[in-house]
Amino acid sequence: MPADDQPAPHAHSEATALPSLDDLLASARVVALPLVTRFRGIDVREAMVFEGPRGWTEFSPFAEYGDDEASAWLAAAIDFGWNAPPTALRDRIPVNATVPAVDPDSVPAVLARFAGCRTAKVKVAGSDQTLAQDVARVRAVRDVLGPEGRVRVDANGGWNVDEAEHAIHALAPFDLEYVEQPCATVDELAEIRRRTKYMGIPIAADESVRRADDPLAVAEAGAADLLVIKAQPLGGIRRALAIVEAAGLPVVVSSALDTSVGLAMGAQLAASVPSLEFDCGLGTASLLAADVTGSPLVAEGGSIAVGRIVPDPVLLDRYEATEERVDWWLERLGRCFEVLRDAR
Structure with missing residues:
Protein backbone atom coordinates (compact mmCIF):
# COMPACT_ATOMS: atom_id res chain seq x y z
CA MET A 1 0.00 0.00 0.00
CA PRO A 2 1.56 3.35 -0.94
CA ALA A 3 2.14 5.87 1.80
CA ASP A 4 -0.44 8.27 0.37
CA ASP A 5 -3.11 5.65 0.95
CA GLN A 6 -2.36 5.33 4.65
CA PRO A 7 -5.06 6.66 6.97
CA ALA A 8 -4.30 9.76 8.98
CA PRO A 9 -2.47 9.12 12.27
CA HIS A 10 -5.65 9.58 14.30
CA ALA A 11 -8.06 7.98 11.85
CA HIS A 12 -10.23 5.05 12.89
CA SER A 13 -9.12 1.80 11.30
CA GLU A 14 -12.42 1.01 9.63
CA ALA A 15 -15.17 2.97 7.94
CA THR A 16 -17.75 1.65 10.40
CA ALA A 17 -19.70 4.18 12.41
CA LEU A 18 -18.20 5.40 15.65
CA PRO A 19 -20.05 4.34 18.76
CA SER A 20 -21.45 7.25 20.72
CA LEU A 21 -19.46 8.84 23.52
CA ASP A 22 -22.19 7.63 25.88
CA ASP A 23 -21.46 4.06 24.70
CA LEU A 24 -17.83 4.48 25.78
CA LEU A 25 -18.67 6.17 29.06
CA ALA A 26 -21.25 3.56 30.06
CA SER A 27 -18.63 1.05 31.23
CA ALA A 28 -15.49 3.21 31.44
CA ARG A 29 -13.24 2.61 34.44
CA VAL A 30 -9.94 4.29 35.25
CA VAL A 31 -7.28 2.42 37.21
CA ALA A 32 -3.92 3.35 38.71
CA LEU A 33 -1.72 0.26 38.83
CA PRO A 34 1.53 0.24 40.82
CA LEU A 35 4.68 -0.98 39.08
CA VAL A 36 7.14 -3.51 40.44
CA THR A 37 9.99 -1.11 39.70
CA ARG A 38 10.19 2.39 38.28
CA PHE A 39 9.85 2.26 34.50
CA ARG A 40 9.73 4.98 31.89
CA GLY A 41 9.93 7.53 34.70
CA ILE A 42 6.73 6.40 36.43
CA ASP A 43 5.83 4.27 39.45
CA VAL A 44 2.10 3.97 38.69
CA ARG A 45 0.46 3.18 35.34
CA GLU A 46 -2.90 4.80 34.73
CA ALA A 47 -5.28 3.34 32.15
CA MET A 48 -8.89 3.44 31.10
CA VAL A 49 -10.79 0.29 30.14
CA PHE A 50 -14.31 -0.03 28.78
CA GLU A 51 -16.48 -2.71 27.22
CA GLY A 52 -17.68 -2.91 23.63
CA PRO A 53 -19.80 -5.49 21.81
CA ARG A 54 -16.67 -7.56 21.11
CA GLY A 55 -15.34 -7.38 24.66
CA TRP A 56 -13.23 -5.24 26.94
CA THR A 57 -10.74 -2.83 25.44
CA GLU A 58 -8.19 -0.26 26.62
CA PHE A 59 -7.42 3.43 26.12
CA SER A 60 -4.13 4.28 27.82
CA PRO A 61 -2.00 6.91 26.09
CA PHE A 62 0.68 8.28 28.40
CA ALA A 63 -0.34 11.38 30.33
CA GLU A 64 2.00 13.73 28.48
CA TYR A 65 0.59 12.92 25.02
CA GLY A 66 -1.57 15.55 23.36
CA ASP A 67 -5.09 14.88 22.18
CA ASP A 68 -4.22 14.40 18.50
CA GLU A 69 -1.68 11.70 19.33
CA ALA A 70 -3.85 10.17 22.04
CA SER A 71 -6.82 9.93 19.67
CA ALA A 72 -5.02 7.19 17.73
CA TRP A 73 -5.07 5.15 20.96
CA LEU A 74 -8.81 5.75 21.23
CA ALA A 75 -9.32 4.63 17.63
CA ALA A 76 -7.49 1.43 18.51
CA ALA A 77 -9.60 0.89 21.62
CA ILE A 78 -12.82 1.32 19.65
CA ASP A 79 -11.60 -0.97 16.88
CA PHE A 80 -10.76 -3.73 19.37
CA GLY A 81 -13.99 -3.33 21.32
CA TRP A 82 -16.43 -2.89 18.45
CA ASN A 83 -15.02 -4.78 15.43
CA ALA A 84 -14.29 -8.46 14.80
CA PRO A 85 -10.52 -9.08 14.84
CA PRO A 86 -8.59 -10.26 11.79
CA THR A 87 -7.97 -13.97 11.41
CA ALA A 88 -5.47 -15.27 13.95
CA LEU A 89 -2.59 -17.25 12.48
CA ARG A 90 -1.30 -18.47 15.87
CA ASP A 91 -2.75 -18.95 19.33
CA ASP A 312 -12.37 -8.40 37.68
CA PRO A 313 -14.82 -5.87 39.18
CA VAL A 314 -13.15 -6.27 42.57
CA LEU A 315 -9.78 -5.25 41.12
CA LEU A 316 -11.32 -2.39 39.16
CA ASP A 317 -12.65 -1.08 42.46
CA ARG A 318 -9.46 -1.74 44.40
CA TYR A 319 -7.21 0.08 41.95
CA GLU A 320 -9.59 2.79 40.85
CA ALA A 321 -7.79 6.07 40.31
CA THR A 322 -8.50 9.08 42.49
CA GLU A 323 -11.62 11.11 41.71
CA GLU A 324 -9.45 13.90 40.29
CA ARG A 325 -7.64 11.52 37.94
CA VAL A 326 -10.85 9.79 36.90
CA ASP A 327 -12.28 13.19 35.92
CA TRP A 328 -9.08 13.99 34.02
CA TRP A 329 -9.35 10.77 32.00
CA LEU A 330 -13.06 11.21 31.29
CA GLU A 331 -12.43 14.73 30.00
CA ARG A 332 -9.55 13.43 27.90
CA LEU A 333 -11.75 10.69 26.47
CA GLY A 334 -14.29 13.31 25.41
CA ARG A 335 -11.68 15.50 23.71
CA CYS A 336 -10.10 12.58 21.85
CA PHE A 337 -13.54 11.40 20.79
CA GLU A 338 -14.13 14.82 19.25
CA VAL A 339 -10.86 14.50 17.31
CA LEU A 340 -11.98 11.17 15.86
CA ARG A 341 -15.46 12.48 15.09
CA ASP A 342 -14.07 15.57 13.35
CA ALA A 343 -11.74 13.37 11.29
CA ARG A 344 -14.81 11.64 9.89
Missing part, protein backbone atom coordinates in the same frame (compact mmCIF):
# COMPACT_ATOMS: atom_id res chain seq x y z
CA ARG A 92 0.33 -18.17 21.43
CA ILE A 93 2.86 -15.36 21.08
CA PRO A 94 6.50 -15.74 22.19
CA VAL A 95 7.50 -12.72 24.27
CA ASN A 96 10.64 -11.10 25.62
CA ALA A 97 11.52 -10.07 29.15
CA THR A 98 11.88 -6.34 29.72
CA VAL A 99 14.66 -5.07 31.96
CA PRO A 100 14.26 -1.46 33.18
CA ALA A 101 17.24 0.71 34.10
CA VAL A 102 18.02 -1.27 37.25
CA ASP A 103 21.33 -2.04 38.92
CA PRO A 104 23.06 -5.23 37.74
CA ASP A 105 22.36 -6.93 41.07
CA SER A 106 18.62 -6.57 40.42
CA VAL A 107 18.70 -8.17 36.98
CA PRO A 108 18.20 -11.82 38.07
CA ALA A 109 15.06 -10.92 40.05
CA VAL A 110 13.63 -8.95 37.10
CA LEU A 111 14.26 -11.78 34.64
CA ALA A 112 12.75 -14.31 37.05
CA ARG A 113 9.37 -12.61 36.59
CA PHE A 114 9.32 -13.60 32.90
CA ALA A 115 8.85 -17.36 33.02
CA GLY A 116 10.59 -19.20 30.21
CA CYS A 117 11.55 -16.14 28.18
CA ARG A 118 14.64 -16.68 26.04
CA THR A 119 14.91 -13.03 24.98
CA ALA A 120 15.43 -9.86 27.03
CA LYS A 121 15.06 -6.21 26.04
CA VAL A 122 17.27 -4.00 28.16
CA LYS A 123 16.62 -0.29 28.65
CA VAL A 124 19.70 1.87 28.02
CA ALA A 125 20.58 5.52 27.36
CA GLY A 126 18.52 6.90 30.25
CA SER A 127 19.18 10.53 31.08
CA ASP A 128 20.20 9.52 34.61
CA GLN A 129 22.36 6.60 33.49
CA THR A 130 25.92 6.35 32.16
CA LEU A 131 27.15 4.10 29.40
CA ALA A 132 29.17 2.19 32.01
CA GLN A 133 25.94 1.46 33.88
CA ASP A 134 24.27 0.35 30.66
CA VAL A 135 27.16 -1.98 29.88
CA ALA A 136 27.04 -3.48 33.37
CA ARG A 137 23.28 -4.05 33.10
CA VAL A 138 23.55 -5.71 29.68
CA ARG A 139 26.44 -7.85 30.90
CA ALA A 140 24.32 -9.02 33.84
CA VAL A 141 21.46 -9.93 31.49
CA ARG A 142 23.80 -11.88 29.23
CA ASP A 143 25.21 -13.71 32.26
CA VAL A 144 21.71 -14.78 33.36
CA LEU A 145 20.47 -15.79 29.90
CA GLY A 146 23.69 -17.51 28.89
CA PRO A 147 25.14 -17.72 25.38
CA GLU A 148 21.93 -19.05 23.83
CA GLY A 149 19.73 -16.21 25.11
CA ARG A 150 18.86 -13.23 22.95
CA VAL A 151 19.65 -9.73 24.17
CA ARG A 152 18.29 -6.58 22.56
CA VAL A 153 18.68 -3.02 23.85
CA ASP A 154 16.30 -0.07 23.65
CA ALA A 155 17.67 3.48 23.78
CA ASN A 156 14.35 5.28 23.19
CA GLY A 157 16.17 7.76 20.95
CA GLY A 158 18.46 8.81 23.80
CA TRP A 159 21.76 9.00 21.90
CA ASN A 160 23.03 11.27 19.16
CA VAL A 161 24.80 9.51 16.28
CA ASP A 162 28.29 9.69 17.76
CA GLU A 163 27.07 8.51 21.17
CA ALA A 164 25.15 5.69 19.54
CA GLU A 165 28.17 4.54 17.57
CA HIS A 166 30.31 4.52 20.71
CA ALA A 167 27.63 2.71 22.72
CA ILE A 168 26.98 0.05 20.09
CA HIS A 169 30.71 -0.71 20.00
CA ALA A 170 30.74 -0.98 23.81
CA LEU A 171 27.70 -3.29 23.84
CA ALA A 172 28.61 -5.41 20.82
CA PRO A 173 30.56 -8.01 22.85
CA PHE A 174 27.24 -9.13 24.38
CA ASP A 175 25.98 -10.39 21.00
CA LEU A 176 23.05 -8.04 20.51
CA GLU A 177 20.00 -9.22 18.60
CA TYR A 178 19.31 -5.61 17.60
CA VAL A 179 19.44 -2.01 18.87
CA GLU A 180 16.05 -0.31 19.15
CA GLN A 181 15.71 3.40 18.38
CA PRO A 182 19.32 4.36 19.14
CA CYS A 183 18.69 7.91 17.86
CA ALA A 184 15.63 10.12 17.68
CA THR A 185 15.26 11.09 14.02
CA VAL A 186 14.96 9.13 10.80
CA ASP A 187 18.06 10.84 9.38
CA GLU A 188 20.06 9.89 12.47
CA LEU A 189 18.83 6.30 12.28
CA ALA A 190 19.91 6.11 8.64
CA GLU A 191 23.33 7.48 9.54
CA ILE A 192 23.96 5.15 12.50
CA ARG A 193 22.78 2.21 10.43
CA ARG A 194 25.29 3.17 7.73
CA ARG A 195 28.12 3.59 10.24
CA THR A 196 27.54 0.28 12.03
CA LYS A 197 26.34 -1.90 9.15
CA TYR A 198 29.67 -3.74 9.04
CA MET A 199 29.06 -4.92 12.61
CA GLY A 200 25.98 -6.89 11.61
CA ILE A 201 23.79 -5.54 14.45
CA PRO A 202 20.33 -4.65 13.11
CA ILE A 203 18.72 -1.29 13.85
CA ALA A 204 15.05 -1.27 14.92
CA ALA A 205 12.70 1.73 14.79
CA ASP A 206 9.98 2.31 17.40
CA GLU A 207 9.27 5.99 18.10
CA SER A 208 10.08 6.76 14.45
CA VAL A 209 7.07 4.62 13.53
CA ARG A 210 4.49 5.14 16.28
CA ARG A 211 5.11 8.85 16.90
CA ALA A 212 5.70 9.88 13.31
CA ASP A 213 3.41 11.80 10.97
CA ASP A 214 4.38 9.22 8.34
CA PRO A 215 5.03 5.83 9.96
CA LEU A 216 6.45 4.51 6.69
CA ALA A 217 9.15 7.20 6.36
CA VAL A 218 11.72 5.20 8.29
CA ALA A 219 11.30 2.20 6.00
CA GLU A 220 11.35 4.33 2.85
CA ALA A 221 14.58 6.00 4.01
CA GLY A 222 16.30 2.66 4.59
CA ALA A 223 16.87 3.77 8.17
CA ALA A 224 15.96 0.52 9.93
CA ASP A 225 16.24 -3.24 9.52
CA LEU A 226 13.02 -3.94 11.41
CA LEU A 227 10.06 -2.08 12.89
CA VAL A 228 8.55 -2.16 16.37
CA ILE A 229 4.77 -2.09 15.96
CA LYS A 230 2.26 -1.23 18.70
CA ALA A 231 -1.49 -1.53 18.24
CA GLN A 232 -2.69 1.37 20.38
CA PRO A 233 -0.37 4.16 19.16
CA LEU A 234 -0.89 3.18 15.52
CA GLY A 235 -4.67 3.43 15.66
CA GLY A 236 -5.58 -0.23 15.91
CA ILE A 237 -4.84 -3.72 14.68
CA ARG A 238 -5.90 -3.16 11.07
CA ARG A 239 -3.94 0.02 10.60
CA ALA A 240 -0.86 -1.59 12.13
CA LEU A 241 -1.21 -4.55 9.76
CA ALA A 242 -1.47 -2.14 6.80
CA ILE A 243 1.78 -0.49 7.92
CA VAL A 244 3.48 -3.88 8.23
CA GLU A 245 2.40 -4.81 4.72
CA ALA A 246 3.46 -1.49 3.21
CA ALA A 247 6.83 -1.35 4.99
CA GLY A 248 7.93 -4.80 3.90
CA LEU A 249 10.25 -5.18 6.89
CA PRO A 250 10.31 -7.72 9.73
CA VAL A 251 8.42 -6.51 12.79
CA VAL A 252 8.35 -6.93 16.54
CA VAL A 253 4.90 -6.43 18.08
CA SER A 254 5.22 -4.61 21.37
CA SER A 255 3.16 -2.87 24.05
CA ALA A 256 3.20 0.40 25.92
CA LEU A 257 3.04 -0.88 29.50
CA ASP A 258 -0.61 -1.81 29.01
CA THR A 259 -2.90 -3.63 31.40
CA SER A 260 -3.67 -7.20 30.41
CA VAL A 261 -6.68 -5.87 28.46
CA GLY A 262 -4.39 -3.81 26.24
CA LEU A 263 -1.88 -6.64 25.99
CA ALA A 264 -4.67 -8.83 24.62
CA MET A 265 -5.04 -6.28 21.82
CA GLY A 266 -1.32 -6.52 21.11
CA ALA A 267 -1.46 -10.31 21.18
CA GLN A 268 -4.28 -10.24 18.62
CA LEU A 269 -2.14 -8.03 16.39
CA ALA A 270 0.83 -10.38 16.76
CA ALA A 271 -1.43 -13.33 16.00
CA SER A 272 -2.43 -11.67 12.72
CA VAL A 273 1.03 -10.69 11.42
CA PRO A 274 1.89 -13.00 8.51
CA SER A 275 5.50 -13.59 9.56
CA LEU A 276 6.62 -13.29 13.17
CA GLU A 277 10.39 -13.75 13.29
CA PHE A 278 11.11 -12.12 16.65
CA ASP A 279 9.87 -12.59 20.21
CA CYS A 280 7.38 -9.82 20.99
CA GLY A 281 7.38 -7.15 23.67
CA LEU A 282 4.02 -8.22 25.08
CA GLY A 283 5.14 -9.66 28.41
CA THR A 284 5.08 -6.36 30.29
CA ALA A 285 2.28 -7.36 32.66
CA SER A 286 5.17 -8.76 34.69
CA LEU A 287 6.27 -5.17 35.34
CA LEU A 288 2.94 -4.41 37.02
CA ALA A 289 2.50 -5.07 40.73
CA ALA A 290 -1.27 -5.23 40.12
CA ASP A 291 -3.57 -5.70 37.13
CA VAL A 292 -7.26 -5.51 36.25
CA THR A 293 -7.55 -9.30 36.21
CA GLY A 294 -6.63 -12.02 38.65
CA SER A 295 -5.15 -13.96 35.72
CA PRO A 296 -2.80 -11.41 34.17
CA LEU A 297 -1.39 -11.99 30.71
CA VAL A 298 2.12 -12.89 31.89
CA ALA A 299 4.58 -15.18 30.17
CA GLU A 300 4.22 -18.91 30.68
CA GLY A 301 6.89 -20.99 29.02
CA GLY A 302 8.09 -17.85 27.25
CA SER A 303 4.78 -17.01 25.57
CA ILE A 304 1.34 -15.54 26.18
CA ALA A 305 -2.05 -16.75 24.95
CA VAL A 306 -4.17 -14.98 22.35
CA GLY A 307 -7.65 -14.17 23.68
CA ARG A 308 -9.81 -11.56 25.37
CA ILE A 309 -9.37 -10.46 28.97
CA VAL A 310 -12.35 -9.71 31.23
CA PRO A 311 -11.50 -7.40 34.13
